[in-house]
Amino acid sequence: MREPLPADMFDELCPSSLNPIRFGDKWAPLVIRCLEHGPRRFSELRVPLSRVTPKVLTQSLRSLERDGLVTRTVYAEATPRVEYELTPLGRSLLKPLEVACAWAAEHWDELLDARESYDAAARLDRAG
Structure with a gap:
């Protein structure tokens, strides 16, 4: 029996959400992390990826x-069962993804400050 994926694996304060490096699409790196320890069913992936709609998760998995x-x-x-699993090529992304996540964690405050500054300037541009 596999250990279930934690529901808070990617909470909103997770540095993964600020990772500027994209593998495929916005959610692909998170899916890859979910599959790191072996195959998972769609319903298992939905637990930590609860912010992703089923449609978008399906699109990400297909991509x-x-x-x-x-x-x-x-x-x-x-009862037909479907599982998703990383290929050797997909597993080769785990190390670079780990480095990118560590970078995002290290620069968390700078990334948030930059985004807030940009958004504030954009609001002023629209208002003025």
Whole structure:
């Protein structure tokens, strides 16, 4: 039995959400992290990725599959079961992703300050 993914794996204060490096799409790095320790079902991925709509998660998984980073396996059982798993190519992204997440954690305050400053300036431009 696999250990369940924690619901707060990617809470809003997680540096992963500020990671400026994109692998595929906005949610792809988080999906890759969820698959780090082995295959997962869609419903398992939904727990830590609760901010992602099912439609967008499906699109992200399809994109990762298209890029050769994830495999989708359908098990023909009484109740069909589908699992997603990192390919060797997908697993090769774990180290760079770890480095990118560490960078985002180190520069968390600077990233937030930059975004807040930009958003404030944009609001002034629209108002003025």
